Amino acid sequence: xxxxxxxxxxxxxxxxxxxxxxxxxxxxxxxxxxxxxxxxxxxxxxxxxxxxxxxxxxxxxxxxxxxxxxxxxxxxxxxxxxxxxxxxxxxxxxxxxxxxxxxxxxxxxxxxxxxxxxxxxxxxxxxxxxxxxxxxxxxxxxxxxxxx
Amino acid sequence: xxxxxxxxxxxxxxxxxxxxxxxxxxxxxxxxxxxxxxxxxxxxxxxxxxxxxxxxxxxxxxxxxxxxxxxxxxxxxxxxxxxxxxxxxxxxxxxxxxxxxxxxxxxxxxxxxxxxxxxxxxxxxxxxxxxxxxxxxxxxxxxxxxxxxxxxxxxxxxxxxxxxxxxxxxxxxxxxxxxxxxxxxxxxxxxxxxxxxxxxxxxxxxxxxxxxxxxxxxxxxxxxxxxxxxxxxxxxxxxx
Numbered sequence: 001x002x003x004x005x006x007x008x009x010x011x012x013x014x015x016x017x018x019x020x021x022x023x024x025x026x027x028x029x030x031x032x033x034x035x036x037x038x039x040x041x042x043x044x045x046x047x048x049x050x051x052x053x054x055x056x057x058x059x060x061x062x063x064x065x066x067x068x069x070x071x072x073x074x075x076x077x078x079x080x081x082x083x084x085x086x087x088x089x090x091x092x093x094x095x096x097x098x099x100x101x102x103x104x105x106x107x108x109x110x111x112x113x114x115x116x117x118x119x120x121x122x123x124x125x126x127x128x129x130x131x132x133x134x135x136x137x138x139x140x141x142x143x144x145x146x147x148x
Numbered sequence: 149x150x151x152x153x154x155x156x157x158x159x160x161x162x163x164x165x166x167x168x169x170x171x172x173x174x175x176x177x178x179x180x181x182x183x184x185x186x187x188x189x190x191x192x193x194x195x196x197x198x199x200x201x202x203x204x205x206x207x208x209x210x211x212x213x214x215x216x217x218x219x220x221x222x223x224x225x226x227x228x229x230x231x232x233x234x235x236x237x238x239x240x241x242x243x244x245x246x247x248x249x250x251x252x253x254x255x256x257x258x259x260x261x262x263x264x265x266x267x268x269x270x271x272x273x274x275x276x277x278x279x280x281x282x283x284x285x286x287x288x289x290x291x292x293x294x295x296x297x298x299x300x301x302x303x304x305x306x307x308x309x310x311x312x313x314x315x316x317x318x319x320x321x322x323x324x325x326x327x328x329x330x331x332x333x334x335x336x337x338x339x340x341x342x343x344x345x346x347x348x349x350x351x352x353x354x355x356x357x358x359x360x361x362x363x364x365x366x367x368x369x370x371x372x373x374x375x376x377x378x379x380x381x382x383x384x385x386x387x388x
Binding site: 033034035038039040061062063064066084087089090 | 237
């Protein structure tokens, strides 16, 4: 009898635990939902930095394209930059593609620096030695592409 | 009495049919309209009194700690304090989609397919899809599954499509560490501008678990015939 009571108690506790978990889930009482990273949180929107270097790698997939660049800082020390584009879907409509930038290309990149001070940024503009330009995230989205 | 009831049912059916057949067409490809000044101010003016308008739509974003003046509940404040922004950059979190509370305002286009009893919104952002039932069905019980797009029903109020959405899975509210709960209720009003090719939307949110009062957003799109949304196909290899 005592063993049966104990089993009943255990199953009752288990049921309660399941119900409590279901209620917590339904209420969304868990920690904050992780989100795709925010530009405003991770980058400085009102500052532009410029880096000139050699492209090591370029990938062009959503949510962001990635440009890995080797450049030298003011002291001549080599730095490896992680430079992200805004969404490739948006950039495809402005003429970008997977082949827009190739390893070995010498480019000048202007962009919004990372808040954490690391060598990373969000691209505003990539300029090639022949003057060709690729425009990424514009400072003012109300300005039409090519006129900013 | 049965005769009266059948006449009433017929009248209601006629009204529903007439309302649907007179509804403006929202069909087509819509691209975000970046505006310095809202062209749909009339829709903004019809928001509930005291609603906090969140100014982060389109390309706008709010910085850490900026919640547009919304009064967060203590539990939400604690949640924000514990939020680790570095976690967003992890590979496993790169492709976590937002809910309808946030994804409608993203600077990506959408396609709308409008039927009499159903409207489908195909969003480019994270390949999200919304289904809005216009056939008068009720929302499911509270225990029904929640999803990032939730469960939506709609009706025409003159030339305005009114959509009510429940069962929304928790997700980011402003993409800066503050998340809404699964109890959030979303009310939307879609209306065409006078040119017939501008679409305005206001979203109104109530989520007493995470903030006091009412919050809202305003969005605008331009119809561009012959264009389509691209697949998003999020690739987590971007993450660290």
